[in-house]
Amino acid sequence: MSETVLESPKETRYLLDPAARRSRMIRRTVLLAVGLIATFLLPWMIYPPVAMDIAAWALFAISVDLLLGYTGLLSFGHAAFWGSSAYVTGLIAIKSGLPFPVAILGGMLAAMIIAVPIGWLSVRRAGIYFAMVTLAFAQMIYFVANQWKDVTGGENGLQGVPSNFFGIKLVESDSFYFYYVAVLLIILGAWAAWRIVHSPFGRVLQSIRDNPARARALGYDVEKYKLAAFVLSAGLAGLAGGVFAISHGFVSLQELDWTTSGKVVLMTVIGGMGTLWGGPVGAALIVLLEDALATSGFDGIGIITGSIFIVVVLLFRRGIWGTATLLIEKARKAIVSRKRS
Amino acid sequence: MTDHLLTASGLTKDFRGFTAVKQVDLSVERGTVHALVGPNGAGKTTLFNLLTGFLTPTSGTITFDGKDITGLQPENIAHLGIARSFQITSLFDNMTALEHLELALASPTGLGLKFWRSERSLEQFHGRALELLDQVGMADHATREVGQFAYGQKRAVELALALALDPQLLLLDEPTAGMGIDDVDRTIELIIRIAAGRTIVFVDHNMHVVGSLANRVTVLQQGQILVEGSYEEVRQDEKVITAYLGQAHA
Incomplete structure (x- = not known):
């Protein structure tokens, strides 16, 4: 049985041919430059807190892509890691008053620690069963947070999360400058995801995604690799959730809700699985859309995002990014062959 | 006394009432090529899956090189020196032949868990990978994605992959299944070549x-x-003739 729910795009990995390698290097550098410029210009173009939301959701979607696109595991409970980290980050920031990156680091570690038992139990299942087990655990964590009012504030959430940053008032109170500090953490997280995907470990993950039995026959302990990927992914989701908590200044139960898990999967699939860039594209689209619809007073956001999801799944299985790169690649090949003839 | 590399005794696999493998005692002498034949549904592939840990026997034991390997996981059995190929070609379609071999060669080194290193660290295996591909006559196609390969070429990569683990025992599940006559002869030559110094157990329907x-x-x-x-x-053997004719007449 195939473990991916949706067809994942096949990326051609590294090539021996030096010319091909160089052209790929150039393409990657250009992409990276465009991505970084867009990231740095974002708060000039839109309201900075919304820019921050896009960045946080982008990393969250990347963390899901690491599992869904590169390992073939659909987690339907990633809110557990995003939300737990948000709470732990918020609590550390409130109780200790430490600089916010330290609080986020604490939240991220908490998410990874929680991911060990959850991952250990869920990677033994494949396909829809994996998704259901992760959902069940996420619901358990939601329930605990809801009941444990002394710590989490229950339905009121955690209020007044400070964004302390070494007493630098500009960063602490101006969301525009805050963005530039916090987004560095997001970029660090995205870089880590890129490193993981393009490592020997990433290669093994992709072999597991494509053919788990073969990977085992080659001597790879598939469950161990899946668990490692799960914990790393939870760490990235936690990093994103921590940034989100600090940026908003409060943490609500919404961060642990199953709809949050669903939303991030939606972003990943719309943007394009197994591409890394797809997550940020999907996140930007959904966050901007929600923002635009909310400010216009329209409250049927779900209908719009749901429709986009259906269209993408039915017509563009590779997602926005996957489809775009496919078309560019086709165009490039057409130009090359025309030049030759 | 003969030196048995692999011994299965009283091996039984029961699938909810259907016994696919029943009290099988099998001894494979070191350095020999041993064939498993039989009509469809005789339990050959089940036996392979038992020997390589993909299935756990209901009862019976498996000893490999003096060690009891009953119930071990496939990845651990692979590390002990048993490599297998699959009946249905089972490769990673969007990886090049070279990348397949790198993955196999990296397996015992633990490099696979190093998520902080560049995938270029896998290039240390290029030399050995190319040698193995050369052995199966696929060196010229090293950097092509296996998804584009013809059937016989895929089977050759399968063999190279099994060899990459440098196994003491090689288990080949229908190495010539679905091949044309030219490919069959080429594969026979290939297996003879790689058999030197190894023990091979294979399943095949082709009596040639x-x-x-x-x-x-x-x-x-x-x-x-x-x-x-x-x-x-x-x-x-008369029993064999009846078994095969019996099946043909059924």
């Missing part, structure tokens, strides 16, 4: 292949061993 390769043949029928002997002995 069995006759050309096997020192010893075990015939399975309905999960049990019907006959075991040299190819000549087995070929003339």
Whole structure:
């Protein structure tokens, strides 16, 4: 049985041919430059807190892509890691008053620690069963947070999360400058995801995604690799959730809700699985859309995002990014062959 | 005394009432090529899956090189020195042949868990990977994605992958299944070449292949061993003839 729910795009990995390698290097550098410029210009173009939301959701979607696109595991409970980290980050920031990156680091570690038992139990299942087990655990964590009012504030959430940053008032109170500090953490997280995907470990993950039995026959302990990927992914989701908590200044139960898990999967699939860039594209689209619809007073956001999801799944299985790169690649090949003839 | 690399005794696999493999005693002598034959559903692939840990036996034991390997996981069995190929070609379509070999060669080194290193660290295996691909006649296609390969070429990569683990025991599940006559002969030559210094157990329906390769043949029928002997002995055995004709007439 195939473990991916949706067809994942096949990326051609590294090539021996030096010319091909160089052209790929150039393409990657250009992409990276465009991505970084867009990231740095974002708060000039839109309201900075919304820019921050896009960045946080982008990393969250990347963390899901690491599992869904590169390992073939659909987690339907990633809110557990995003939300737990948000709470732990918020609590550390409130109780200790430490600089916010330290609080986020604490939240991220908490998410990874929680991911060990959850991952250990869920990677033994494949396909829809994996998704259901992760959902069940996420619901358990939601329930605990809801009941444990002394710590989490229950339905009121955690209020007044400070964004302390070494007493630098500009960063602490101006969301525009805050963005530039916090987004560095997001970029660090995205870089880590890129490193993981393009490592020997990433290669093994992709072999597991494509053919788990073969990977085992080659001597790879598939469950161990899946668990490692799960914990790393939870760490990235936690990093994103921590940034989100600090940026908003409060943490609500919404961060642990199953709809949050669903939303991030939606972003990943719309943007394009197994591409890394797809997550940020999907996140930007959904966050901007929600923002635009909310400010216009329209409250049927779900209908719009749901429709986009259906269209993408039915017509563009590779997602926005996957489809775009496919078309560019086709165009490039057409130009090359025309030049030759 | 003969030196047995692999011994299965009383091996039984029960699938909810259906016994696919029943009380099989199999001994494979070190350095020989041993064929498993039998009609469809005789339990050959189940036996392979038991020997390589993909299935856990209901009862019985498996000993490899003096160690009890019953119930071990496939990845651990692979590390002990048993490599297998699959009946249905089972490769990673969007990886190049070279990348397949790198993955196999990296397996015992633990490099695979290093998520902080560049995938270029896998290039240290290029030399050995190319040698192995050369052995199976695929060196010229090293950097092509296997998804584009013809069937026989894929089978050759399968063999190279199994060899990459430098196994003491090689288990080949229908290495010539679905091949044209030219590919079959080429594969026979290839297996003869790689058999030197190794022990091989293979399943095949093609009697030409069995006759050309096997020192010893075990015939399975309905999960049990019907006959075991040299190819000549087995070929003339009345029980075997009935089993095959019986199946043909059924």
